[in-house]
Amino acid sequence: MVLAALLLAACGGADTPRWASVDASSSANATALESPRQTVVVAAEPDVGTLVLSGLVISDASTEVLAPNDGLVAEGRFTTGDVVEAGDTVLTFTPALSVEQQLEHDILELELQLARETQDAEAEAAATAALEELDDQQEQRGVLIDSSTSGVISGVRRDLEYRVELDEVLFTVSDPTDVIVRVISLSPRSPLTEGDQVTVRPETGEALVARVETVSTADDGTTIEISVVGNPLPPGQLVDVEVSVASADEDGSAWIPVAALHSFNGGSYLLIERPDGSLERASVRVRRRTDTHAEIGEYPTGQMPIVPGDVLVLP
16 A cells, blocks of 8 residues: 555656755645655756765884883873984883782782781881882883884873783884875775875864875775875874765766665665656665765666656655
C-alpha cells in the first residue's frame, strides 16, 4: 500500500526553488498520504558550499628524538612551534630507578610505614632521611635532552612530570623550509583529487594558496598531502583546509543534496519523479561530498543519471 501511495503522488516541480524541500500536492490522492512526498529539483548551477578539513603541517626533513630509557620528563624548555638550534637543551629527563634502586626505595617506604605504625620517631626520621637522599640522587641523575639539529620543535607535551618508555618519541625537530599539510579523512571517499587548488588557513595569519599533491585511499580512510606555496607554516601546527566546490561545473558530473541519496546494500541510488507521477530508480556513483552535497558521476556509457530540472524524491 505504501508503494501504491508513492506511485500515485506527484509534485509540481516547475516553481520549486533550487534545493528547496517541497510537499507533493499535484495529485488528487496526495491529501490521503500520511506524510506527503518530499522532493528537491536538480539545479544547473548549484551552490554546493565549502568543505573544511583539519590538517597538520609536517616536514619530510624531520628528526625524532627518542627517550634514552624509561623515565620521567621533568622539565620542558621549549614547546611546539619554537625554533631551536643544534645543541639547545629542550627537555630534562630523569631515568627510571634501576631494579636495585627500586627495591631499596620500596624497603625504605615499608620501614617508614612500620615506624609510623609503631610510633618510633627515631626510626621514622631515619627512613625519611634515607628516602630523601635517594630522591636527591635520582634528581641528580637527570639527563639534558638536546636537539641534534636546527629547526622547528613539534610534539612537545605541555604537561610536565609525565612518564615515558624507552625509545618513545620525546619531540621532533623539522626543517621549516620543506613542509606539507597532511589531511586524514575517515571517509574512504576523498573530497579532493590530485591537482586541486585549496586554501590553507592557519589559526593566526593570512590564508594561503595550496595544491593537492597526493591522495591515497584505504578501507579505513584517505590520506591527502598538500603543498603550500612559499612553505611559510611551522611544522606541528594544525590548520584548516578549505575546499571550494561552489563552481563545480566539470563535465561528466552533477551535484545534488546529500539528503536525496538513498542507500541499499552499500550502494547509493536516486528516486526520480517523472511528470506523470511515476518513480524511476537510478543507481549512482558518488565521487566527492561536502557537508550538504554529493557529486554524482556519469555512467560508464557516458550518460548522466540526472539532468537539471529532474525532481528527486527524498528518503
